[in-house]
Amino acid sequence: MEVKGKTDRKTQVIEAAEALFSDKGFLATSMRDLAEALELEAASLYTHISSKDELLFLIADRCANEFFEAINPIYKSNLNTEAKLTAMIVAHMEVIARNLPASAVFFNEWKHLAEPRKSEYAQRRDDYEAIFRSVVRKGFEENLFYNYDEGFSTRTILAALNWTHTWYKPDGELKPEEIGERLAKILLTGLIRNM
Amino acid sequence: MEVKGKTDRKTQVIEAAEALFSDKGFLATSMRDLAEALELEAASLYTHISSKDELLFLIADRCANEFFEAINPIYKSNLNTEAKLTAMIVAHMEVIARNLPASAVFFNEWKHLAEPRKSEYAQRRDDYEAIFRSVVRKGFEENLFYNYDEGFSTRTILAALNWTHTWYKPDGELKPEEIGERLAKILLTGLIRNM
DNA sequence: CCTTTACCCTAACAAACGTTAGGTAGATTT
């Protein structure tokens, strides 16, 4: 038994699925489409995965893990609230950029997961949002932020952040880190000049 | 030939489709699902509409018209830039609230339109974004806004705005107008207190 | 040399899909 090669076949299947699901959507992508992209027959896919639903789960789950792993150390650090929130926004942005097709699947196709995975997904998503929300709340408590309602402010931050996956281009002029910082700046200090 | 009744059957079909497409997605909703919701047989739907694709188009097109009609008079008014942008944000929010299921279809399912409708849709969406962008540019030119790049700022505004359709509840404590105003405030002046 | 493992094939399945054909009952119009 050998340690898995760096590009084993299963990984190739998942990556091809990420690209297709991201582009056309989960339901609009047939197993035959996926097979064609890999230049094999649809039935052969089942050597590597057990179902189409598992494929969607593998993509979404790995993506979820990356988001948690990226922000957790920052959340637990002792940065001040403003710096912490900015760093979390940048880290989140970098995960999106690093996993662009998978992120699109993660954001748009999760509703097509079969139960019980769908409910588990919803729970993880709530947990993730709760981490951001607790930092926003800290900002309220420190009288650093206007109290616009934790949930409202948090959802606005994540909305602006997650929408980037629709237009971010790896070869664009802005690096993910720069996008994240600019986004944080807009959200924290607004578009209007103070003086 | 009589003037159409206020709830003619075609309208009922469209409204049932909005609810289902919004909830489960366009592809995950079968004509038989839609028929069941209306308590008739799938084949009978074709008395009222010509195809499933036309149904999606009707929903998305009407929604697009509502957005344009809501912001156009404001755009052409002589409000100052800050007030104009705020009013456009509020108006956009009110369209979402007034057409909640249709908005969800509009935002999430347009990619499943068949050509040439899909390309036409993409064009209208670009046109709409361009209206917001020109107001943002005006803010730059007047030295009112920080110049964070027109496209970037505009997409951030629309992202925060459009995401509301995922959590807005008609019976929630905030009215659409209040949500729009709060959103505008966050985007224009930021989360951080100035003093 | 034999066995296992990895990987792929053809053929086929039952189910679900959007849609059409052809017909009927009741109301409305002429």
Added chain:
DNA sequence: AAATCTACCTAACGTTTGTTAGGGTAAAGG
């Protein structure tokens, strides 16, 4: 009274769907 229109029906169509069954071939490991 006859003709038309509206709204629905049953039955069926051809296609596509995810998936399984069963088999083959070449490389790797003992």
